[in-house]
Amino acid sequence: MHELPQTLLSGLALGALYGLIAIGYTMVYGxxxxxxxxxxxxxxxxxxxxxxxxxxxxxxxxxAAALPLMLLGGAIASVAVATAAERFAYRPLRDAPRLAPLIxxxxxxxxxxxxxxxFYPDAKKSRGFPQFQGDAFELTGSIHLQRxxxxxxxxxxxxxxxxxxxxxxxxxxxxxxxxxxDPDTARxxxxxxxxxxxxxxxxxxxxxxxAAVAQGLRAGQINFEMGFILGLKAFTAAVLGGIxxxxxxxxxxxxxxxxxxxxxxxxQHIPGMQQLGGGGWKDVWAFVLLIVVLLVRPQGLLGERVAxxx
Amino acid sequence: xxxxxxxxxLRVAYGKIEAVKGIxxxxxxxxxxTLIGTNGAGKTTTLRTLSGLLTPTTGTxxxxxxxxxxxxxxxxxxxxxxxxxxxxxxxxxLTITENLQLGxxxxxxxxxxxxxxxxxxxxxxxxxxxxxxxxxTLSGGEQQMLxxxxxxxxxxKLLMLDEPSMGLSPIMMRKIMDTxxxxxxxxxxxxLVEQNAQAALSLADRGHVMEIGKxxxxxxxTDLLHDESVRKAYLGED
Ligand SMILES: Nc1ncnc2c1ncn2[C@@H]1O[C@H](COP(=O)(O)OP(=O)(O)O)[C@@H](O)[C@H]1O
Ligand SMILES: [Mg+2]
Numbered sequence: 001m002h003e004l005p006q007t008l009l010s011g012l013a014l015g016a017l018y019g020l021i022a023i024g025y026t027m028v029y030g031x032x033x034x035x036x037x038x039x040x041x042x043x044x045x046x047x048x049x050x051x052x053x054x055x056x057x058x059x060x061x062x063x064a065a066a067l068p069l070m071l072l073g074g075a076i077a078s079v080a081v082a083t084a085a086e087r088f089a090y091r092p093l094r095d096a097p098r099l100a101p102l103i104x105x106x107x108x109x110x111x112x113x114x115x116x117x118x119f120y121p122d123a124k125k126s127r128g129f130p131q132f133q134g135d136a137f138e139l140t141g142s143i144h145l146q147r148x149x150x151x152x153x154x155x156x157x158x159x160x161x162x163x164x165x166x167x168x169x170x171x172x173x174x175x176x177x178x179x180x181x182d183p184d185t186a187r188x189x190x191x192x193x194x195x196x197x198x199x200x201x202x203x204x205x206x207x208x209x210x211a212a213v214a215q216g217l218r219a220g221q222i223n224f225e226m227g228f229i230l231g232l233k234a235f236t237a238a239v240l241g242g243i244x245x246x247x248x249x250x251x252x253x254x255x256x257x258x259x260x261x262x263x264x265x266x267x268q269h270i271p272g273m274q275q276l277g278g279g280g281w282k283d284v285w286a287f288v289l290l291i292v293v294l295l296v297r298p299q300g301l302l303g304e305r306v307a308x309x310x
Numbered sequence: 311x312x313x314x315x316x317x318x319x320l321r322v323a324y325g326k327i328e329a330v331k332g333i334x335x336x337x338x339x340x341x342x343x344t345l346i347g348t349n350g351a352g353k354t355t356t357l358r359t360l361s362g363l364l365t366p367t368t369g370t371x372x373x374x375x376x377x378x379x380x381x382x383x384x385x386x387x388x389x390x391x392x393x394x395x396x397x398x399x400x401x402x403x404l405t406i407t408e409n410l411q412l413g414x415x416x417x418x419x420x421x422x423x424x425x426x427x428x429x430x431x432x433x434x435x436x437x438x439x440x441x442x443x444x445x446x447t448l449s450g451g452e453q454q455m456l457x458x459x460x461x462x463x464x465x466x467k468l469l470m471l472d473e474p475s476m477g478l479s480p481i482m483m484r485k486i487m488d489t490x491x492x493x494x495x496x497x498x499x500x501x502l503v504e505q506n507a508q509a510a511l512s513l514a515d516r517g518h519v520m521e522i523g524k525x526x527x528x529x530x531x532t533d534l535l536h537d538e539s540v541r542k543a544y545l546g547e548d
Binding site: 174182186187191192 | 361362363382383384385387388392393395399401402403404408411412413415416460464
């Protein structure tokens with residue numbers, strides 16, 4: 001049992017990262033009932049945007065000082081690609097059959113991956129991402145906080161707080177809630193719902209960039225394929241938490257992150273299941289968790305039943 | 311003197327199916343005009359086109375002197391055309407106050423908005439008592455009051471009401487109709503779509519009868535109320 005606090009902490013950091021990405025799925029779904037399956041690639045683009053800024057800056061600039069600019073660069077790249085995807089790929093298909101935007105998203109994912117692969121310098125294999133130097137912080141004798149996890153553990157609550165206040169208190173946030181609940185009636189109020197949809201994509205893009213930087217710091221590298229599994233995990237988190245609910249997305253991310261960490265730590269100790277534990281199986285356990293939750297609560301942890309939607 | 315609303319030869323289709331087949335009518339400032347007709351006649355389609363939610367295939371709509379055909383919905387409400395939609399469509403997970411505030415979304419005069427919210431609570435005291443509750447917890451009649459109050463929050467030059475008495479108890483229906491009469495007395499211009507033809511025609515200055523996408527009969531409220539074919543078809547007499 002002595003691994004429990006460490007497992008929770010590692011899981012929390014991983015889960016916060018999933019949660020930041022899951023916000024992008026859930027915001028867009030909540031407003032246009034569209035699953036943006038290219039969102040994983042929006043994350044990847046954010047990572048390369050941040051890396052580009054780091055490479056532009058002189059080596060003498062310490063990582064902590066470069067980080068805000070890297071976040072800005074990553075966010076500009078992610079937001080630009082996410083809003084362009086909305087405008088030119090998804091908006092024309094808004095009244096098309098549901099399969100059309102889905103296929104478009106898959107095409108877009110492949111295109112974005114290939115663009116980075118072909119045109120970003122040396123991106124045919126992984127590119128190194130800066131990491132903080134130094135040992136992990138020793139919180140107590142047996143609990144260590146990785147320096148690079150500190151970033152996501154600070155950034156995720158801040159982002160959530162800002163988003164929660166924005167949605168609940170601002171005029172645009174109110175308009176977002178109205179659009180999510182009843183888009184036609186929102187238009188009758190004078191709300192430009194097209195603009196609201198763009199804002200949802202933009203917020204998702206900005207959060208994706210923060211997640212990409214967190215992932216780069218954790219792994220010490222990024223690559224053109226990184227969006228695939230991250231996107232899949234975060235989508236799982238969004239569904240787990242109740243798609244359409246921003247707090248559900250973060251909660252789903254954290255639950256998923258902890259479950260993954262716990263499966264890596266514990267399952268190998270269960271008699272007869274040794275070979276089902278360890279890192280290679282954690283993705284499987286993530287999806288087992290999803291299936292179990294959806295069997296018990298089809299609407300997800302914090303989701304409303306479909307009947308509650310206007 | 312041109313009318314506040316002028317609709318000329320309006321046609322609206324859903325794909326290949328034409329729901330409104332060339333209708334023309336006007337609403338003068340200060341008037342209550344009603345559209346009556348059986349289910350599927352095209353009344354809701356007409357209102358949704360006037361407020362910009364649907365785009366007509368042909369025809370023109372002039373509001374307050376401006377052509378508004380093809381203008382997006384969120385600009386039309388700014389011109390002073392408010393629409394309380396069929397089925398009420400309040401925002402169920404926002405509070406009553408927040409619903410009313412959304413009705414004033416394009417207004418900037420904070421004190422005026424606060425004043426109008428209080429006026430809505432005077433008009434419908436039950437809304438004031440429940441101000442902080444999610445609108446989805448209201449009864450059907452209360453939701454209708456909220457939808458009307460919300461539409462009034464934009465201080466419209468023309469208020470369009472689509473079936474405000476639909477699905478309500480007789481007492482609630484009376485209450486809603488009385489409120490419309492009050493609004494009329496205070497000078498509000500109203501385009502009223504109603505299934506309750508008796509109540510609508512008693513209240514209206516003028517009315518139009520719609521059948522499968524066309525206006526088949528027009529007249530003053532009193533004339534239509536006494537018209538034999540109207541009495542047969544819509545007032546349940548034989
Ligand atoms: N969203 C829609 N798609 C296709 N047809 C529709 C739609 N809404 C209404 N219609 C059709 O258009 C016609 C007019 O409907 P509507 O305007 O709702 O009539 P009313 O309000 O007078 O009952 C009906 O035949 C109806 O079936
Ligand atoms: Mg109707």
